[in-house]
Amino acid sequence: xVSAVLRTPLPLAxxxxxxxxxxxxxxxxxxxxxxxxxALVKGMEQQLQQALQRIDHLEKEKGxxxxxxxxxEKSVRAGQSAPSALNPAIGMAIDATAEQRSKAxxxxxxxxxxxxxxxxxxxxxxxxxxxxxxxxxxxxEEAAMVTTSLPWNLQARGGRFFAEFGRLAKFHPHEYAxxxxxxxxxxxxxxxxKADGVELSYLFSTxxxxxxxxxxxNQLGAENQRLDDNKSxxxxxxxxxxxxxxxxxxxxxxSIELGTSLAFTPSIRxxxxxxxxxxxxxxLDLTYRYQPLGTLYQGVTVGAELFGNSERLERDSGFRRMFxxxxxxxxxxxxxxxxxxxxxxxxxxxxxSPGKKTHSYSPFLTWNLSEFNRLxxxxxxxxxxxxxxxxxxxxxxxxxxxxxxxxxxHGFRTR
Amino acid sequence: xxxxxxxxLSAVIFVSLFRFASGAQAQPIRVVTTIPDLADxxxxxxxxxxxxxxxxxxxxxxxxVPVKPxxxxxxxxxxxxxxxxxxxxxxxxxxxxxxxxNPKIMPGQPGHIDCSTGISVIDVPKSLDRAxxxxxxxxxxxxxxxxxxxxxxxxNIADGLARNxxxxxxxxxxxxxxxxxxxxxxxxxxxxxxxxLKGAKFVAYHSDWAxxxxxxxxxxVGSIEVKPGIEPTPNHLVGLAQKMxxxxxxxxxxxxxxxxYPKQLAGQSGASVVRLQSISGGAAEADSYLKFIEHNLKSLxxxxxxx
Numbered sequence: 001x002v003s004a005v006l007r008t009p010l011p012l013a014x015x016x017x018x019x020x021x022x023x024x025x026x027x028x029x030x031x032x033x034x035x036x037x038x039a040l041v042k043g044m045e046q047q048l049q050q051a052l053q054r055i056d057h058l059e060k061e062k063g064x065x066x067x068x069x070x071x072x073e074k075s076v077r078a079g080q081s082a083p084s085a086l087n088p089a090i091g092m093a094i095d096a097t098a099e100q101r102s103k104a105x106x107x108x109x110x111x112x113x114x115x116x117x118x119x120x121x122x123x124x125x126x127x128x129x130x131x132x133x134x135x136x137x138x139x140x141e142e143a144a145m146v147t148t149s150l151p152w153n154l155q156a157r158g159g160r161f162f163a164e165f166g167r168l169a170k171f172h173p174h175e176y177a178x179x180x181x182x183x184x185x186x187x188x189x190x191x192x193x194k195a196d197g198v199e200l201s202y203l204f205s206t207x208x209x210x211x212x213x214x215x216x217x218n219q220l221g222a223e224n225q226r227l228d229d230n231k232s233x234x235x236x237x238x239x240x241x242x243x244x245x246x247x248x249x250x251x252x253x254x255s256i257e258l259g260t261s262l263a264f265t266p267s268i269r270x271x272x273x274x275x276x277x278x279x280x281x282x283x284l285d286l287t288y289r290y291q292p293l294g295t296l297y298q299g300v301t302v303g304a305e306l307f308g309n310s311e312r313l314e315r316d317s318g319f320r321r322m323f324x325x326x327x328x329x330x331x332x333x334x335x336x337x338x339x340x341x342x343x344x345x346x347x348x349x350x351x352x353s354p355g356k357k358t359h360s361y362s363p364f365l366t367w368n369l370s371e372f373n374r375l376x377x378x379x380x381x382x383x384x385x386x387x388x389x390x391x392x393x394x395x396x397x398x399x400x401x402x403x404x405x406x407x408x409x410h411g412f413r414t415r
Numbered sequence: 416x417x418x419x420x421x422x423x424l425s426a427v428i429f430v431s432l433f434r435f436a437s438g439a440q441a442q443p444i445r446v447v448t449t450i451p452d453l454a455d456x457x458x459x460x461x462x463x464x465x466x467x468x469x470x471x472x473x474x475x476x477x478x479x480v481p482v483k484p485x486x487x488x489x490x491x492x493x494x495x496x497x498x499x500x501x502x503x504x505x506x507x508x509x510x511x512x513x514x515x516x517n518p519k520i521m522p523g524q525p526g527h528i529d530c531s532t533g534i535s536v537i538d539v540p541k542s543l544d545r546a547x548x549x550x551x552x553x554x555x556x557x558x559x560x561x562x563x564x565x566x567x568x569x570x571n572i573a574d575g576l577a578r579n580x581x582x583x584x585x586x587x588x589x590x591x592x593x594x595x596x597x598x599x600x601x602x603x604x605x606x607x608x609x610x611x612l613k614g615a616k617f618v619a620y621h622s623d624w625a626x627x628x629x630x631x632x633x634x635x636v637g638s639i640e641v642k643p644g645i646e647p648t649p650n651h652l653v654g655l656a657q658k659m660x661x662x663x664x665x666x667x668x669x670x671x672x673x674x675x676y677p678k679q680l681a682g683q684s685g686a687s688v689v690r691l692q693s694i695s696g697g698a699a700e701a702d703s704y705l706k707f708i709e710h711n712l713k714s715l716x717x718x719x720x721x722x
Contacts, residue, residue, distance in 0.1 A: 255485070
């Protein structure tokens with residue numbers, strides 16, 4: 001049958017044509033499948049390429065990160081092995097004012113370039129020093145050792161430091177909420193409570209903060225000229241201090257801090273006074289704070305201190321024991337991160353004539369450009385009955401610029 | 416006289432028994448933590464063996480915590496101090512440790528647990544200069560926002576407690592395993608929840624959220640602060656608003672800062688504003704570490720829906 005068909009030309013051609021057609025159709029179909037396969041493979045190749053590129057990129061990124069981490073680790077290790085790594089932390093505060101006084105005139109006052117260094121001495125103590133340069137010269141304001149691991153909640157401090165008398169006397173002036181040192185602090189305490197000596201503090205085991213301090217010093221007060229700091233003396237001519245300070249959280253946002261201080265010098269002999277006598281310097285300080293925890297950089301601080309001084313002083317009628325009382329009060333409202341405004345009232349008696357006083361009233365406005373850069377404007381009206389210094393009379397304007405460089409913290413005492 | 420002897424003997428026995436009984440009652444380990452996250456995790460690891468208190472409540476901005484003297488007695492009595500580390504607490508904790516007179520919790524001592532040990536720190540600055548703002552020399556310290564870091568925190572706390580109280584090590588390890596399993600389960604759920612956040616761009620007030628963004632696939636493209644800790648200038652805000660409009664950035668995230676600038680930017684760009692917690696405890700619905708992460712995720716998802 002097949003041979004018969006094959007022998008016939010027409011059917012043979014038809015069969016051949018059909019076979020060819022089938023073959024070509026199949027070939028065409030195979031071609032299109034191949035094409036699609038090729039396209040698929042190509043697509044997969046591209047995807048693979050992209051994936052490989054991504055892997056390469058990630059590897060490189062990982063390598064870069066790892067290299068950077070290595071670099072950081074190496075630099076840290078290098079730093080740690082270098083002797084400089086054991087150097088103290090260093091910081092500087094620069095404080096300058098432009099001042100205009102209605103009676104004394106104006107001046108640019110380079111108040112302070114204060115360099116502070118601080119570091120652990122060993123596992124048992126920390127050391128710090130504050131060097132202050134101003135237009136009056138350079139001096140060591142503080143250089144002290146503080147113990148860090150005494151038992152029974154005790155802490156000792158020795159060297160030159162701002163003694164634990166009152167609150168504001170322990171501040172360096174650039175840390176005040178206002179521009180000038182209150183005259184009451186200047187006249188009664190002698191400015192900052194700078195002292196050469198030794199102190200021992202005890203933290204009471206009470207549920208609230210209660211701390212007691214006793215100290216012994218050559219004398220107390222940066223401007224205190226009663227005794228020569230460099231001369232040896234009998235025990236009765238040292239100054240002995242006791243202070244008790246406490247703090248209470250009224251609520252999460254409101255707190256009260258209360259302190260009382262007494263600095264007693266058993267014997268001071270002033271030239272011309274054959275009798276001599278003791279000096280008692282007392283202080284009472286109260287600070288109220290409203291610090292809303294959930295609201296950043298806002299709050300109110302009200303601080304007040306009362307000082308009392310009892311000693312024999314020279315008057316027209318001769319030497320007599322005089323008791324002078326004075327103090328200051330201020331309120332500061334922190335409005336936001338940049339702005340704060342407040343008011344300072346100061347009541348400063350003359351020590352020899354306590355009836356004569358200088359009252360001053362000073363509103364101030366602070367602009368914190370950043371945490372380390374601050375401008376402050378203050379106006380002061382001084383009603384002066386003491387009339388010893390014309391710079392302490394009439395109206396005063398201050399523009400203060402204070403900056404901090406590097407590590408700078410005076411710690412717990414100036415919170 | 417006989418009755419007197421009996422009375423004295425009875426008193427001695429009574430006192431001895433009382434002393435024995437009171438001695439048998441183990442005192443809990445007093446732990447103070449700097450943030451509520453660490454207090455919660457310490458409770459989970461220490462359970463009934465610890466008495467934990469956090470110094471901060473969770474509403475504070477960690478770079479501006481008030482130095483409260485009331486923290487001093489707490490630190491004085493603490494057996495263990497647990498801190499975030501990486502200098503997050505630098506502005507307030509060192510000032511409190513000195514008057515606290517408690518050498519055993521000072522940095523480097525066994526009683527001081529630094530939870531940053533073993534954390535892969537990001538944003539380590541290439542150079543240290545205050546012209547770059549308030550930079551963190553050791554890198555971004557807000558690692559608690561990544562729940563995987565929560566596992567490292569828990570491990571560090573368990574190790575630290577065991578270092579000081581080896582007699583309870585087995586108990587700490589057992590509690591840790593339970594907590595880590597709970598955390599793993601939550602992390603798997605959060606990864607699923609966070610799917611819509613993948614690739615979402617956002618502007619942050621401060622760079623608190625880098626670890627959180629890395630974990631859940633968000634992308635920070637700008638910040639309201641000019642530099643860390645430096646408040647924005649008007650020009651910076653105008654430029655940022657333009658960028659947000661051009662790039663259609665849907666989210667503005669802020670934390671304990673004022674909402675003034677975020678809302679102003681949102682008004683100009685049409686983005687959603689969301690306030691997140693950078694530590695736990697700041698809101699009732701974020702009073703534990705697990706709830707805090709979940710609260711942040713839910714807040715973000717809700718804000719994404721609005722945008």
